Amino acid sequence: MNIKVLGACCKRSLETYENTKLAAKALGLDATVENIGDPGEIAGYGVMRTPAVVVDEKVISQGRFLRQKDAEALLKKHLGL
Amino acid sequence: MESLRAAWDFFQNQVLGMHWLNTLVGRILTSLGVDTGTRLGGSAQFFVYDTIKILVLLSVLIYGISYIQSFFPPERTKKILGRFHGLTANTLSALLGTVTPFCSCSSIPLFIGFTNAGLPLGVTFSFLISSPLVDLGSLILLMSVFGAKIAVAYVSVGLVLAVAGGTILGRLGLEEYVQKFKTAGSVDIESPDLTREERLQYSLEQVRETVGRVYPYVLVGVGIGALIHNWIPAGWIQTVLGARNPFSVVLATVIGVPMYADIFGTIPVAEALYAKGVGLGTILSFMMAVTALSLPSIVMLGKVVKPKLLGIFVGIVTFGIIVIGYLFNAFGFVLA
Numbered sequence: 001m002n003i004k005v006l007g008a009c010c011k012r013s014l015e016t017y018e019n020t021k022l023a024a025k026a027l028g029l030d031a032t033v034e035n036i037g038d039p040g041e042i043a044g045y046g047v048m049r050t051p052a053v054v055v056d057e058k059v060i061s062q063g064r065f066l067r068q069k070d071a072e073a074l075l076k077k078h079l080g081l
Numbered sequence: 082m083e084s085l086r087a088a089w090d091f092f093q094n095q096v097l098g099m100h101w102l103n104t105l106v107g108r109i110l111t112s113l114g115v116d117t118g119t120r121l122g123g124s125a126q127f128f129v130y131d132t133i134k135i136l137v138l139l140s141v142l143i144y145g146i147s148y149i150q151s152f153f154p155p156e157r158t159k160k161i162l163g164r165f166h167g168l169t170a171n172t173l174s175a176l177l178g179t180v181t182p183f184c185s186c187s188s189i190p191l192f193i194g195f196t197n198a199g200l201p202l203g204v205t206f207s208f209l210i211s212s213p214l215v216d217l218g219s220l221i222l223l224m225s226v227f228g229a230k231i232a233v234a235y236v237s238v239g240l241v242l243a244v245a246g247g248t249i250l251g252r253l254g255l256e257e258y259v260q261k262f263k264t265a266g267s268v269d270i271e272s273p274d275l276t277r278e279e280r281l282q283y284s285l286e287q288v289r290e291t292v293g294r295v296y297p298y299v300l301v302g303v304g305i306g307a308l309i310h311n312w313i314p315a316g317w318i319q320t321v322l323g324a325r326n327p328f329s330v331v332l333a334t335v336i337g338v339p340m341y342a343d344i345f346g347t348i349p350v351a352e353a354l355y356a357k358g359v360g361l362g363t364i365l366s367f368m369m370a371v372t373a374l375s376l377p378s379i380v381m382l383g384k385v386v387k388p389k390l391l392g393i394f395v396g397i398v399t400f401g402i403i404v405i406g407y408l409f410n411a412f413g414f415v416l417a
């Protein structure tokens with residue numbers, strides 16, 4: 001599974017990236033978690049608010065700062081765990 | 082009518098302006114042995130009062146405003162704007178800029194998102210000008226500090242600047258100066274309908290996040306305000322920024338443009354300058370220059386538009402701010 005956290009220019013986004021990494025690990029997911037900062041790539045997903053979370057090329061959250069437990073809840077819901 | 086007026090005055094001075102807090106801070110400082118009549122004591126009173134006032138108002142306002150904003154994510158704004166043309170689109174864009182949540186971080190994806198959706202360049206710029214310049218929070222905070230008339234005047238001219246600036250930029254036909262980005266074209270992603278609880282939770286997150294981000298600017302702003310309030314002679318300030326200097330507006334704008342500060346950090350500085358007799362137009366120009374343009378935002382925007390368009394954008398906004406300043410200095414007395 002591939003998880004991307006879009007947005008790398010502010011604390012809000014960078015912390016969401018860290019928290020998502022922790023969440024994926026806590027859930028025991030076999031996933032690579034990347035941080036994307038390139039504006040063209042971000043816009044390519046149709047995202048206009050960072051931070052955003054993309055799982056296997058599908059946007060599942062945008063414009064929301066995620067704590068670890070928020071990220072866990074989000075991933076669980078998306079994956080139907 | 083009389084009682085209505087008294088009620089409004091009470092609301093403006095005591096609820097929004099929190100004058101009772103100023104009295105309270107003064108009494109506490111006095112009981113601690115600080116003479117608030119002295120410069121140092123007066124500065125301390127201004128600092129404590131203004132910091133508490135702004136942070137309390139900020140928290141309450143962000144909470145309420147975020148709730149409203151949760152109904153207007155940029156995806157939705159983009160769709161709404163796509164249905165309109167010409168001046169209507171520019172006006173709507175400027176208005177939606179005041180309620181759409183926006184951080185300077187998102188300006189590039191937002192710019193690309195808007196232009197890729199086929200929104201005219203001018204409409205996108207109306208949004209980009211109005212979004213940092215005018216929001217509901219600044220309207221209420223300005224009311225607390227300067228009164229309703231001046232607050233409404235600030236918001237009105239801010240919107241006029243956004244509509245006019247965007248319209249002019251749109252007419253110039255500068256589309257070729259936008260950097261092309263390879264994207265999947267215009268992607269519409271669904272923004273899920275939020276429940277009431279989710280909106281309230283989002284509002285709370287916004288308060289936590291915004292106050293955490295903005296408070297250093299508020300402290301610096303209030304600090305500068307306290308300095309101006311009690312230490313810098315009114316005569317100096319009036320010589321540089323007062324009516325005696327015909328270039329005061331230009332000076333205030335040129336100093337303000339590269340500065341990066343939040344509107345909430347700018348207001349205490351403006352408040353202190355106003356108390357020292359600086360013209361209303363000069364103060365409005367300073368606040369607008371600080372919030373609408375800043376070095377970091379110009380650098381960011383430089384990644385999506387070519388230098389020529391960037392230069393024209395900065396030029397038009399700066400010129401507009403200067404014109405507004407002179408108009409208010411000349412005709413501002415009708416608001417007093």
